[in-house]
Amino acid sequence: xxxxxxxxxxxxxxxxxxxxxxxxxxxxxxxxxxxxxxxxxxxxxxxxxxxxxxxxxxxxxxxxxxxxxxxxxxxxxxxxxxxxxxxxxxxxxxxxxxxxxxxxxxxxxxxxxxxxxxxxxxxxxxxxxxxxxxxxxxxxx
Numbered sequence: 001x002x003x004x005x006x007x008x009x010x011x012x013x014x015x016x017x018x019x020x021x022x023x024x025x026x027x028x029x030x031x032x033x034x035x036x037x038x039x040x041x042x043x044x045x046x047x048x049x050x051x052x053x054x055x056x057x058x059x060x061x062x063x064x065x066x067x068x069x070x071x072x073x074x075x076x077x078x079x080x081x082x083x084x085x086x087x088x089x090x091x092x093x094x095x096x097x098x099x100x101x102x103x104x105x106x107x108x109x110x111x112x113x114x115x116x117x118x119x120x121x122x123x124x125x126x127x128x129x130x131x132x133x134x135x136x137x138x139x140x141x
Contacts, residue, residue: 007085009037010045014079017055018071018127025057025064045083052082072128077119079127087122089115 016031028043046065049055054074055065067074080087090111092099102108 004085006041006045006083007080009035009042010049010079010083011076012037013042013045013065014049014054014067014074014127015131017065017067018074019131020066024062025066027064030064048084049079049082052078054078054082067127070128071131072126074127075123076125076127076130077122080122087119089118 012035013028013031016034017026020026028046029039031037031046032039032042046055046057050057050065054068056068057063057065077087092102092105092108093111093115099105
C-alpha cells in the first residue's frame, strides 16, 4: 500500500470534520483553503465519503459537510476504503496477483500476517482517537 494524495487529503478532510462535529457544517472550500489543497479534488473526495455514508451534506449558503456518525465510530480503514484505496501491503495479497511464486512463496504467510495486523490497526483507530491525540499534543506543546 502506498498512500496516494487522495487518501492523504481524504484523511485530512475527515479529521477536519471530526474536530468540527458540533459546529456548523464545513465546506469543501474551507477545508481546501486551510491546507492549500485543490478545491475540486476535496469536493470529489467529500462526495465519495458521502456516497459511502461517512459524511452528510447540507446545501445552501451555510451548507457543507458533517460526519454522519460520531468520530469515534468511523475508522481510518473505513475512510480509506470509501476512497477506493488499496490496503494490500504487497501486490501478491490482492485479488488476481500476477506473481508466479504465489503457491510456493516462503514469505506469503508472513505478509498475510503482517497485512492482517495492519488492517486490524486501521480498524482500531477511529477519527476520534486521532483528533484527541492531536489535541493532546497541541496542549502539551
